[in-house]
Amino acid sequence: MQNNQGNLWQNVMDQVKTWARVNSPWAIHFNSGSCNGCDIEILATLTPRYDMERFGVKLQGSPRHADILICTGPVTRQARERLIRIYEQMPEPKFVVAVGSCALSGGAFQGCYNVEGGIDQVLPVNAYVPGCPPRPEAIIDGLVKLLQALDNGTMPEPITLKPGVAVPSKSGNPA
Amino acid sequence: MQSKIDKFTIPIGPQHPALKEPGHFEFSVDGEIVTDASVRLGYVHRGIEKGTEGRNWVQSLYLLERICGICSHVHATAYCLGVEKLAGVEVPPRAQAIRVLVAELERVHSHMLWLGVAAHEAGFDTLFMYSWRDRETVMNLLEGITGNRVNYSANVLGGVKCDISAEQDEAIRQGVDFLEERTRHYLEVVTSDMMFLRRTRGVATTPKAQARELGLIGPTGRASGISHDVRVDAPYAAYDIYPVKLITATAGDLEARFIVRINELFESYRVIRQILDTLPEGELTVRMPRRIKEGETVSRVEAPRGELFYFIKSNGTDTPERIKVRTPTLPNMASVLVLAIGHQLADIPMILTGIDPCFSCNDRMVVVKDSGGDNRAMTWEALRQYGIEYYR
Numbered sequence: 001m002q003n004n005q006g007n008l009w010q011n012v013m014d015q016v017k018t019w020a021r022v023n024s025p026w027a028i029h030f031n032s033g034s035c036n037g038c039d040i041e042i043l044a045t046l047t048p049r050y051d052m053e054r055f056g057v058k059l060q061g062s063p064r065h066a067d068i069l070i071c072t073g074p075v076t077r078q079a080r081e082r083l084i085r086i087y088e089q090m091p092e093p094k095f096v097v098a099v100g101s102c103a104l105s106g107g108a109f110q111g112c113y114n115v116e117g118g119i120d121q122v123l124p125v126n127a128y129v130p131g132c133p134p135r136p137e138a139i140i141d142g143l144v145k146l147l148q149a150l151d152n153g154t155m156p157e158p159i160t161l162k163p164g165v166a167v168p169s170k171s172g173n174p175a
Numbered sequence: 176m177q178s179k180i181d182k183f184t185i186p187i188g189p190q191h192p193a194l195k196e197p198g199h200f201e202f203s204v205d206g207e208i209v210t211d212a213s214v215r216l217g218y219v220h221r222g223i224e225k226g227t228e229g230r231n232w233v234q235s236l237y238l239l240e241r242i243c244g245i246c247s248h249v250h251a252t253a254y255c256l257g258v259e260k261l262a263g264v265e266v267p268p269r270a271q272a273i274r275v276l277v278a279e280l281e282r283v284h285s286h287m288l289w290l291g292v293a294a295h296e297a298g299f300d301t302l303f304m305y306s307w308r309d310r311e312t313v314m315n316l317l318e319g320i321t322g323n324r325v326n327y328s329a330n331v332l333g334g335v336k337c338d339i340s341a342e343q344d345e346a347i348r349q350g351v352d353f354l355e356e357r358t359r360h361y362l363e364v365v366t367s368d369m370m371f372l373r374r375t376r377g378v379a380t381t382p383k384a385q386a387r388e389l390g391l392i393g394p395t396g397r398a399s400g401i402s403h404d405v406r407v408d409a410p411y412a413a414y415d416i417y418p419v420k421l422i423t424a425t426a427g428d429l430e431a432r433f434i435v436r437i438n439e440l441f442e443s444y445r446v447i448r449q450i451l452d453t454l455p456e457g458e459l460t461v462r463m464p465r466r467i468k469e470g471e472t473v474s475r476v477e478a479p480r481g482e483l484f485y486f487i488k489s490n491g492t493d494t495p496e497r498i499k500v501r502t503p504t505l506p507n508m509a510s511v512l513v514l515a516i517g518h519q520l521a522d523i524p525m526i527l528t529g530i531d532p533c534f535s536c537n538d539r540m541v542v543v544k545d546s547g548g549d550n551r552a553m554t555w556e557a558l559r560q561y562g563i564e565y566y567r
């Protein structure tokens with residue numbers, strides 16, 4: 001009986017948390033070597049034509065306040081440590097969205113000596129938005145898909161190609 | 176008991192709300208006043224110049240275009256002009272005119288973007304939102320012409336790949352009319368809004384002599400009275416047929432930089448209309464050889480931020496032997512460090528955005544070759560330890 005009530009309480013709390021998270025995710029943006037193209041498109045999603053704040057998404061300055069890390073660009077050797085550090089400063093649960101072909105695979109910069117590859121070489125990535133650069137609509141679509149997945153509790157396990165580089169988020173599935 | 180802190184250092188970056196791209200700054204402050212500044216770049220260094228050596232001439236075009244997403248077209252133009260010169264190929268006049276048209280549209284998009292970002296740094300978010308809303312007009316035009324909003328790839332070696340149809344002609348005219356009206360409004364705002372003027376008038380004033388010494392170029396330099404614009408001094412592509420007027424100011428402060436950039440917008444609108452009125456008929460491309468004749472060349476174009484310089488060397492094969500890029504932000508960046516001294520810390524974001532910085536085209540690598548015998552490689556940890564030991 002006691003146990004049952006505890007479970008019920010836990011369930012209600014989880015639902016409230018998911019509700020809050022889905023309705024007001026705060027995002028932080030980090031450019032780990034992009035050409036700027038994706039960055040200006042992310043900025044464009046905040047401006048009146050696209051207005052990402054409709055979905056409660058707010059771009060945030062500090063990793064400690066953020067739920068979602070929006071990454072652009074391939075990972076350069078210089079920026080790699082910073083990227084990991086920013087990811088580790090974010091509170092759990094945290095999600096990573098990779099924006100742009102570069103962030104997916106290294107894109108046009110594949111094979112350049114200072115480029116390590118896509119974001120998933122370093123961090124576990126939850127959502128991929130392809131394009132060079134993706135249109136603002138596509139970026140919004142990627143974020144909304146992520147939020148919907150959080151809402152239904154169907155969040156797939158994040159994908160890491162080189163596990164152990166950063167601590168993978170265990171709480172990818174909020175339900 | 177006396178405790179004296181004579182130097183307090185504030186690190187900013189590489190991830191910081193005031194920076195849209197990674198760069199690391201360190202400011203020493205005395206109270207609120209900056210006494211020393213230094214910068215560390217290189218977070219987005221990708222190795223593009225070396226990367227071109229492993230790609231053929233056509234593939235390199237698309238890689239070089241991605242040096243900077245904001246001014247991708249000028250990079251491609253500089254590269255194409257250089258390679259065409261090496262190959263001895265004459266590009267049709269219609270293609271050259273379309274190159275200039277897209278370049279001017281790109282300048283409009285870049286300056287509007289900058290206006291918004293600079294207003295945002297000044298805390299004037301209303302202007303940021305308005306200018307970005309209006310910028311969507313030019314983004315639509317660019318997308319209509321080339322098929323992509325950013326990194327449009329309008330250039331190919333030997334010409335351009337997109338034509339201007341009658342509907343596009345009409346759309347561009349309408350868009351430019353709308354933007355011209357809005358730009359007039361912005362000019363009024365940045366020269367009359369008291370709150371905004373407090374952040375710009377008399378801040379980071381660079382007299383002409385100092386600007387020369389610091390090597391300022393582009394609109395930043397023109398705001399200090401340096402009459403230098405590659406489009407005027409050494410017309411390339413179709414700029415000799417569609418001449419632009421040199422726009423300068425003398426005050427040299429942030430307000431002057433706003434005024435110069437906004438006035439350049441009017442000039443761009445005029446050139447765009449003129450090109451549409453007199454667009455020559457003809458082919459869009461000519462055949463380019465796959466291997467480029469041996470030789471080396473230099474090509475210069477005016478990017479939205481200043482002079483862009485390409486050195487291209489060919490060894491007669493289908494890949495470039497060496498490509499060297501010099502982008503305008505690098506010389507301008509040094510001025511931030513000098514001008515910051517003596518200003519309030521709160522002015523720093525404005526001073527930095529005043530040069531319209533673009534880090535992604537900025538990050539270079541220098542190899543220091545030690546000709547002496549003592550070559551040692553050290554990890555950061557070992558170097559730190561070495562320093563501690565040395566000064567013990």
Ligand code: SF4
Pocket residue numbers: 033034035036037038072073074099100101102103107108131132133134241244325326
């Ligand atoms: S995906 Fe394209 S636009 Fe985005 S950072 Fe990479 S090269 Fe630039």
